[in-house]
Amino acid sequence: MSNTPLWTAIARALRADIAEGRYAPGDKLPTEAQLAERHGVNRHTVRHALSALVEEGLVRTRRGAGAFVAARPTDYPIGKRVRFTENLRRAGRMPGRDVLSTEIRVATPEEAAVLDIAPGARIFVSHGRSLADGQPLAMSESYYPLDRLPGLPEALAEGRGVTHALKAAGVRDYTRASTRVSAVLATATKAVVLQVREGAPLLKTTSLNVDLGGVPVEFGRTWFAGDRITLTLED
Amino acid sequence: MSNTPLWTAIARALRADIAEGRYAPGDKLPTEAQLAERHGVNRHTVRHALSALVEEGLVRTRRGAGAFVAARPTDYPIGKRVRFTENLRRAGRMPGRDVLSTEIRVATPEEAAVLDIAPGARIFVSHGRSLADGQPLAMSESYYPLDRLPGLPEALAEGRGVTHALKAAGVRDYTRASTRVSAVLATATKAVVLQVREGAPLLKTTSLNVDLGGVPVEFGRTWFAGDRITLTLED
Structure with a gap:
């Protein structure tokens, strides 16, 4: 759909990367700046996508250390x-x-x-x-x-x-x-x-x-x- | 038994007070000093009894505020x-x-x-x-x-x-x-x-x-x- 917000596409790409094992449980994800550059979006959009993945339990953030792939329970x-x-x-x-x-x-x-x-x-x-x-x-x-x-x-x-x-x-x-x-x-x-x-x-x-x-x-x-x-x- | 430690008697008395509703969920228990005086024991013995009740989930302590009857789940x-x-x-x-x-x-x-x-x-x-x-x-x-x-x-x-x-x-x-x-x-x-x-x-x-x-x-x-x-x- 053309009116799908941009952040959902970033979230989907990260979800696929995790599902396919490109990032394994415990791995650090690229920084917000790196993800923003890679996807050609601003950091606010990246942050929105990461928040969604945190909410889903796929990603965990550690203050000052970045975002990590959560261990699959x-x-x-x-x-x-x-x-x-x-x-x-x-x-x-x-x-x-x-x-x-x-x-x-x-x-x-x-x-x-x-x-x-x-x-x-x-x-x-x-x-x-x-x-x-x-x-x-x-x-x-x-x-x-x-x-x-x-x-x-x-x-x-x-x-x-x-x-x-x-x-x-x-x-x-x-x-x-x-x-x-x-x-x-x-x-x-x-x-x-x-x-x-x-x-x-x-x-x-x-x-x-x-x-x-x-x-x-x-x-x-x-x-x-x-x-x-x-x-x-x-x- | 004569060799039952003293703290178990204090714990048993408090357990009975809670079971009989003399102290309801959320109520503050008497202070350690009050309990020590009431039972004629030292505060160390009272503390041991309270620790046992905390371990059982019957009592909760709040730093600086004392011991409270835990809400029954x-x-x-x-x-x-x-x-x-x-x-x-x-x-x-x-x-x-x-x-x-x-x-x-x-x-x-x-x-x-x-x-x-x-x-x-x-x-x-x-x-x-x-x-x-x-x-x-x-x-x-x-x-x-x-x-x-x-x-x-x-x-x-x-x-x-x-x-x-x-x-x-x-x-x-x-x-x-x-x-x-x-x-x-x-x-x-x-x-x-x-x-x-x-x-x-x-x-x-x-x-x-x-x-x-x-x-x-x-x-x-x-x-x-x-x-x-x-x-x-x-x-």
Whole structure:
């Protein structure tokens, strides 16, 4: 259309450059002056185009440093079956996991209630970090009812994933009974682990996984880097 | 138990005071000095108890202003049927809605694709704010395929809710086809509308509602105040 504003053409050209990988996530875009010259427009027009791309989440600006291609967030399905490794592979990402620490201890009354175990029963707690293509994606705390899952700590230590370890501990299959999602800001500690800045937005989920009989096998809290993930729910 | 640390008793007393409504959401708690005197402990013990309640999300501290009872977040189910009014009523909250602005215009190519309408077809866009007990809960943009929903703007203007208006426009029932959730920081504009501070954490959802035949009837973007809502998914 002849009355399409000029800035939309610049935005479209930049969108195509990003889609075709000419600028990859994290790359700095040319300066406003360079873009203005290249497209034969004024800087106001360039700024309008960049604003539109920022609004779309394709581009991020850093004060004084210019405009950068935003990292494409990973789509992460939250449905009846939530499997980290499968989810990442399906999104075209290489999954990774670091175990930060583990402990075996007596459950608090709240933990016992959530996991439906006797007060005073033991739990296995694993603190970890999930990665996508080597970049930190999430920090998590997983709580397992230890007496219900003999051999679980050893099976998890093999590093073949949660599904594999649960199977080794006698859980043939498991499903997600509930997920709760909220938005919080990164604390100093989480910022270091997730490699985001303090105060960055995080998606916090708390979730319960149960076996085929509905018995809890894992309760978890996860903090996802907000700009690296989109939780998706499809029917 | 005799070896329970002293701070847990203080935390338990404060938790009970909050649960019983002696301190309501938003109320300022007594100062550290007052709590120390009341319980016959030192301020270090009081501070430990308050830290635990902050960690649990029950209490918030504001630098220089003291400790306040945190607003209890509203549980907001995101399932196959997402109904704002029903969701709020079920959470024991009084639902409210402000329409900030509306427009009728030609769909962009992206909007036409999402709503499965012809390029150039008209859409009705409603910008609004949702309230829980009079407090802003969310800001939203709703996009409706106008030609598919004759009379919708007038029906929405009656203020009897989206479900009612869609019914008046011929949609007997509708379900949520997909929801995408991310975490973002409040911009200056959103901070004003939501009455949060700039940079506060927001839950952003993008969602598609379809009629019983799977035809899109509404596409929406919503920004929820992160500390006032928990999205819940149950199986």
